[in-house]
Amino acid sequence: MTETVAVRCPACRREHRYTAPAYPCACGAPVAPRLDRDGSPTPVSHRVWQDEWVTVRCGSCGRHGEWPHPEVGCACGVVLRVAVMEGRGGTGDEGAAAGGTPPAESAGTGRSAAVGQGETSAREMAPAGDDRGGREPTAAARPPFRSVTIRTALDAVTATALYLRWLGYRGVRRADQRPPSGIGLAARGVVAQVDPAVRPAGLRDVECLWLTAMTESADGLYFSLAGYADDARARADALGVPLFVLDLTGTPRPVNAPAETLAATGSGQRAT
Numbered sequence: 001m002t003e004t005v006a007v008r009c010p011a012c013r014r015e016h017r018y019t020a021p022a023y024p025c026a027c028g029a030p031v032a033p034r035l036d037r038d039g040s041p042t043p044v045s046h047r048v049w050q051d052e053w054v055t056v057r058c059g060s061c062g063r064h065g066e067w068p069h070p071e072v073g074c075a076c077g078v079v080l081r082v083a084v085m086e087g088r089g090g091t092g093d094e095g096a097a098a099g100g101t102p103p104a105e106s107a108g109t110g111r112s113a114a115v116g117q118g119e120t121s122a123r124e125m126a127p128a129g130d131d132r133g134g135r136e137p138t139a140a141a142r143p144p145f146r147s148v149t150i151r152t153a154l155d156a157v158t159a160t161a162l163y164l165r166w167l168g169y170r171g172v173r174r175a176d177q178r179p180p181s182g183i184g185l186a187a188r189g190v191v192a193q194v195d196p197a198v199r200p201a202g203l204r205d206v207e208c209l210w211l212t213a214m215t216e217s218a219d220g221l222y223f224s225l226a227g228y229a230d231d232a233r234a235r236a237d238a239l240g241v242p243l244f245v246l247d248l249t250g251t252p253r254p255v256n257a258p259a260e261t262l263a264a265t266g267s268g269q270r271a272t
Helices: 095-098 153-167 203-213 230-239 257-265
Strands: 004-008 015-019 031-034 054-057 064-068 072-075 080-081 084-089 182-189 190-195 219-224 243-246 250-255
Touching: 054 243, 064 153, 072 095, 072 190, 080 219, 153 182, 153 219, 153 243, 153 250, 203 219, 203 230, 230 243, 230 257, 243 257
Parallel strands: 054 084, 190 219, 219 243
Antiparallel strands: 004 015, 031 084, 054 064, 072 080, 182 190, 243 250
16 A cells, blocks of 8 residues: 655645555556655755656565655645655565565666666566567566556656556666657667657657667657647658657557557567
8 A cells, every 4th residue: 555644845834645656567566655754845946857766666576666756736836855765665565575576686877767667687588689688578468557647747757658668668767868859768779759848749859759769770759748740740650650649647649550559569579
């Protein structure tokens, strides 16, 4: 069960009841950050990517992963970052410590926010002869995708990262190269662009993603909240770029044939 704690805003002294959200681990078990009942919430004055994530261990399989840091929005306008106990999961953690699977080594690489957990045994999971060793071998064993409600641009990034991992891409992280618009994610064999803008993605957006993917010898995937202009969809079809629309429930919906194929088969089934 996820935890619920009282969070008092230091600005207006309002008290909020906060329940930690649960996210799906690669093993399928729900994982929630362990909230620090003795800690004090911290007002968020400016955003730094590294501070947006917290390390949490899955109580079922022991994997360490990076998940969004819990936050509460107060009615006075202050955003509060809730104190957590890093490295501890809020679902089944005690059972794992008592005799379950031992914790895996943390997946952090020193670069900003390695979103996906389960970095261990990526080579073991890769099919023989696949030079993109970060892909899952099959799509048949994938559990149902568990979405994250989108309220902010960070939620859109989180939902996309979870979906990429569900497709079979491993080691999802913030892309080294920033796209012309939106936010870039990357993993072995894939670059993805998350566009939280209120305007539909245009032709230039799709072409820039395709060129970036070509230079990286990777697949290019586009995720947009507002959809796509007609010329952007036509060019994506011609270039074979999968296009997805993110609805507010956090579930990406394929909007062209390459995206439908990828969603149906997973990354491990695509030709390299």
